[in-house]
Amino acid sequence: MRILICDDEQKYVDELQVFIEKYMQNHLYSYTLTTAVNPLSIIESGEAFDLILLDIQMEPFNGISVAKELKSRNKKAVVFFITSYNEYIDDAMDIQAFRYFDKPFQPKRLYSGLDKAMEYIDNAYVDVFVVGSNDSCRVIIDDIKYIKYENRKTHMVTNHGTFITKQPFSYWCETISNSFFYRVHKSFLVNLHFVDYYRYKEIILFDGTRISVAPRRQADFRKFWFLYLQKR
Numbered sequence: 001m002r003i004l005i006c007d008d009e010q011k012y013v014d015e016l017q018v019f020i021e022k023y024m025q026n027h028l029y030s031y032t033l034t035t036a037v038n039p040l041s042i043i044e045s046g047e048a049f050d051l052i053l054l055d056i057q058m059e060p061f062n063g064i065s066v067a068k069e070l071k072s073r074n075k076k077a078v079v080f081f082i083t084s085y086n087e088y089i090d091d092a093m094d095i096q097a098f099r100y101f102d103k104p105f106q107p108k109r110l111y112s113g114l115d116k117a118m119e120y121i122d123n124a125y126v127d128v129f130v131v132g133s134n135d136s137c138r139v140i141i142d143d144i145k146y147i148k149y150e151n152r153k154t155h156m157v158t159n160h161g162t163f164i165t166k167q168p169f170s171y172w173c174e175t176i177s178n179s180f181f182y183r184v185h186k187s188f189l190v191n192l193h194f195v196d197y198y199r200y201k202e203i204i205l206f207d208g209t210r211i212s213v214a215p216r217r218q219a220d221f222r223k224f225w226f227l228y229l230q231k232r
Helices: 010-026 041-047 063-073 086-094 107-124 169-175 215-231
Strands: 002-006 032-037 053-054 077-082 099-101 125-129 136-140 144-150 152-156 161-165 181-185 190-191 195-199 202-205 208-214
Touching: 002 010, 002 041, 002 063, 010 032, 010 053, 032 041, 041 063, 053 063, 063 077, 077 107, 107 125, 125 161, 136 202, 136 215, 144 169, 144 208, 152 169, 169 190, 181 215
Parallel strands: 002 032, 002 053, 053 077, 077 099
Antiparallel strands: 125 136, 144 152, 144 190, 152 161, 181 190, 195 202, 202 208
């Protein structure tokens, strides 16, 4: 997990760092922590984060501007704002801030917010163990285009590349029980967000990929597809 603390007062950065490190270590989370007192350095770095703690009142970019940029890099990022300035609340709500904290920090309230954030992150991501590597990576569920089983291998195709996963195809079918994924035949689990066109026997993704719908699944998929469209 990639964590950012950004506040233009070093004492608050140091205080938050102690709280965050204690929480992550107690809960056995694997994480990297970046701290900054200059928001410009974060804007220029091009880095993306999963958990973001930002002071609102900063220069030359306030926390709202920084959060908007960081959310463009990772739309599932959890943002905590540190503020005593009520005039920013409406702007913060526009980017779906997760929590607001006042200074000085209240550890109990901060840890309660982190509990909720971790629950959200666990549901928004999956951990992928990649064939040929001892490492794992976190993939945003929304970024998965489809998962297929082919030539005895499970391929996960995402916005950021394709992974051959150590987890079997059946694992993903059970793990990703989401209202916008559908198993169109025994070897394909498809994210409907990426479907550009649907015919009775096949779907076509925005990238041009054509995927057949198994004959015995066509009637059920047609119902699922129209229910999906109604929810959007």
